[in-house]
Amino acid sequence: MIAGVGWLLARPGTTGATATALPVVAFAIMTALLLTVIGGAQSFWTWTDDIAVTYQALAVIALVLLVAPLASLGGAAARLSARRRDDRLATLRLLGATPEAVSALAVIESVVLATLGALVGVVAYFALVPPLALIPFRGEALGVEGVLLGWPALIAVPVGVSLLAAVSAVVGLRLVVISPLGVRTRQDAPKLHWLRLLVGVVVVVLAVGIVAVLRVAASAVLILAMLGLAFGAALAVQNLVGPWVIRLVARAQVRTARTPAKLLAARTVLESPKAAWRQVSGVAMTSFMAVFAGSGVAVLNAFGEAPDLESRLLLDDIRTGILITVIGSFLMVACSVGVNQAAAILDRRDLYESLAKLGMPTSTMDAARRRSVMSPLRITAFGAALTAAVVMLPLTGVTLIVAPLSLAVIAAVLAGGIGVVWLGLAATRPLLGRAGRVEA
Amino acid sequence: MSSFVIEASGLSKSFGPTRALAGVDLSVRTGESLAIMGASGSGKTTLLHCLAGITRPDAGTVGFRSGTGQVEITGLSERECSRLRREAFGFVFQQGLLIPELTAVENVALALMLNGMPRGRAEQHGRGWLAALGLAGMEDRRIGQLSGGQAQRVAIARAQVTGASVVFADEPTGALDSTTSSEVMQALLDSTTGQGRTLVLVTHDASVATRCSRIVDMRDGRIVGERVGAAEVAA
Numbered sequence A: 001m002i003a004g005v006g007w008l009l010a011r012p013g014t015t016g017a018t019a020t021a022l023p024v025v026a027f028a029i030m031t032a033l034l035l036t037v038i039g040g041a042q043s044f045w046t047w048t049d050d051i052a053v054t055y056q057a058l059a060v061i062a063l064v065l066l067v068a069p070l071a072s073l074g075g076a077a078a079r080l081s082a083r084r085r086d087d088r089l090a091t092l093r094l095l096g097a098t099p100e101a102v103s104a105l106a107v108i109e110s111v112v113l114a115t116l117g118a119l120v121g122v123v124a125y126f127a128l129v130p131p132l133a134l135i136p137f138r139g140e141a142l143g144v145e146g147v148l149l150g151w152p153a154l155i156a157v158p159v160g161v162s163l164l165a166a167v168s169a170v171v172g173l174r175l176v177v178i179s180p181l182g183v184r185t186r187q188d189a190p191k192l193h194w195l196r197l198l199v200g201v202v203v204v205v206l207a208v209g210i211v212a213v214l215r216v217a218a219s220a221v222l223i224l225a226m227l228g229l230a231f232g233a234a235l236a237v238q239n240l241v242g243p244w245v246i247r248l249v250a251r252a253q254v255r256t257a258r259t260p261a262k263l264l265a266a267r268t269v270l271e272s273p274k275a276a277w278r279q280v281s282g283v284a285m286t287s288f289m290a291v292f293a294g295s296g297v298a299v300l301n302a303f304g305e306a307p308d309l310e311s312r313l314l315l316d317d318i319r320t321g322i323l324i325t326v327i328g329s330f331l332m333v334a335c336s337v338g339v340n341q342a343a344a345i346l347d348r349r350d351l352y353e354s355l356a357k358l359g360m361p362t363s364t365m366d367a368a369r370r371r372s373v374m375s376p377l378r379i380t381a382f383g384a385a386l387t388a389a390v391v392m393l394p395l396t397g398v399t400l401i402v403a404p405l406s407l408a409v410i411a412a413v414l415a416g417g418i419g420v421v422w423l424g425l426a427a428t429r430p431l432l433g434r435a436g437r438v439e440a
Numbered sequence B: 001m002s003s004f005v006i007e008a009s010g011l012s013k014s015f016g017p018t019r020a021l022a023g024v025d026l027s028v029r030t031g032e033s034l035a036i037m038g039a040s041g042s043g044k045t046t047l048l049h050c051l052a053g054i055t056r057p058d059a060g061t062v063g064f065r066s067g068t069g070q071v072e073i074t075g076l077s078e079r080e081c082s083r084l085r086r087e088a089f090g091f092v093f094q095q096g097l098l099i100p101e102l103t104a105v106e107n108v109a110l111a112l113m114l115n116g117m118p119r120g121r122a123e124q125h126g127r128g129w130l131a132a133l134g135l136a137g138m139e140d141r142r143i144g145q146l147s148g149g150q151a152q153r154v155a156i157a158r159a160q161v162t163g164a165s166v167v168f169a170d171e172p173t174g175a176l177d178s179t180t181s182s183e184v185m186q187a188l189l190d191s192t193t194g195q196g197r198t199l200v201l202v203t204h205d206a207s208v209a210t211r212c213s214r215i216v217d218m219r220d221g222r223i224v225g226e227r228v229g230a231a232e233v234a235a
């Protein structure tokens, strides 16, 4: 009986098409990008000469920078597919389904969507192989053999994506399972402790320490591991501190808001600082990238004209690598903003429609929505850039980071990241227009 | 009692093959409480939406008379309709549809802020209305922390606070038990007709409808009957 009711409730409803397509598309993009990144990087490991280690070091940094936003995009997609069912699942609980049955249903559904998306992503990756093979490193194109992944990776990545979806679904559904009314009434008040800040500072100091002792590391492998650890830790810590700072600022904004849009935006952020953070967390990545690219370019510039062919090629390749990493991170940020915004609008369709009936102009709703993203975005973009600069400091010194060329690159990449989010917002505006349209 | 605030004539509206309204003439008198009753799917909500300038009818006209003159709602642009709804009308829906992130008083104040009133003054007015509706002390609660009946009173305060001359309510008591329903209905009447405003209400509940001054019955997109309610007899 429960199974029958379960199917009825789990079946896509009127919003089904969009709600189902979105996570599938997001999972597809995520899988394709992940395969592309791994494919590009693997060719570096086919080299065995002295300079190969330098390439591999740079590739590790690029991978760390790219894998984190990939995971966050994957998380967004998984949460979206799980959240689409929140209401129906809570209803199921109210009807008396066991927590196990509810969890199983939700997890299965998320995994099915993720697997579907991952398969589409594999196909998309194959389509990307030819252009990827044309990218030149060390004076020649990578070539199809260089970037084409073997079966192990082609199987492991989609399986990993599906697993990620399952884990996200389980975590996201804990609330429904604990309390059938929890999700329906959305009552949990968010609590964030200041200890987050303390932990954050400690981790950043440790990361700076690691980077500072990099030179004395015994082996190349150790250097790679330490670099990855320092950057990964500094990035991870953003997840801890970001929501806390965003909440602090939103609380002040609620008090001082003068217009409906400002009040709505600040309250939306305060409702769930973590959700606000997740929408823009990808930008923390582009900010890291900005500082990295900025000092990288400044280093290249300091070298001036390279004396020999090998170093000239290396400098060219670093430029290529920076460009690819920046573009890749922009792509992922744009995707996760799009996915999150579409989900947010779909979730609140009834409310938007009723506000339109009351006579609230769509422009006010849109302004509130834009603010609720752009304000946390500013905090995130600059906060992350600052953290990245601090972690880079032992490596580059102050002069390189504040060199005019470096600052120009940092500003350009930051502007690019913010612009991409803005585009994601603009792209989902028609969805809001449709949700808020009352004329049948 | 004889002047009309809303006059609709020859309203019809179809959704694809479904004829939701099939020629409705209806005049709403200033200061009356009008209940629209009828079976599910008979076109009540569609009629309410046409009267309020939310839905544009395929044929027919809706006129609105206010202190400043007469406008034909059916001739207004989308923007002008939106502004009219914001400034002259108030709405109460079945589920309240309040903004969950905002506090009770912010939900009410928002309606005034949309019309350009500064926040401080808007919240002051909002508190006044909430207190009048028996919600003193709950102003700073979020909507999730209110009961269904309390949330509905917040929605009523939101519909009233702008000084709307007509309040439209679509099954405002539909989700409430009979005691709470009766209290909410009283609050709604007190704050509308009790203040010389007009109330147009859609309901399934005969005990709610009889408390209005006039009841019209709908069937298959037409008005098929009209009765006098308790409020009229008492008056």
Ligand SMILES: Nc1ncnc2c1ncn2[C@@H]1O[C@H](COP(=O)(O)OP(=O)(O)OP(=O)(O)O)[C@@H](O)[C@H]1O
Binding pocket: A440, B015, B016, B018, B019, B020, B038, B039, B040, B041, B042, B043, B044, B045, B046, B047
């Ligand atoms: N947006 C729409 N699209 C398609 N059909 C619609 C739409 N709105 C209403 N209808 C149809 O028009 C008819 C009248 O609908 P309406 O909502 O006015 O009924 P109602 O009397 O309010 O019913 P209820 O008591 O169930 O709320 C119904 O057959 C309904 O299916």
Ligand SMILES: [Mg+2]
Binding pocket: B044, B045, B046, B170
């Ligand atoms: Mg209806």
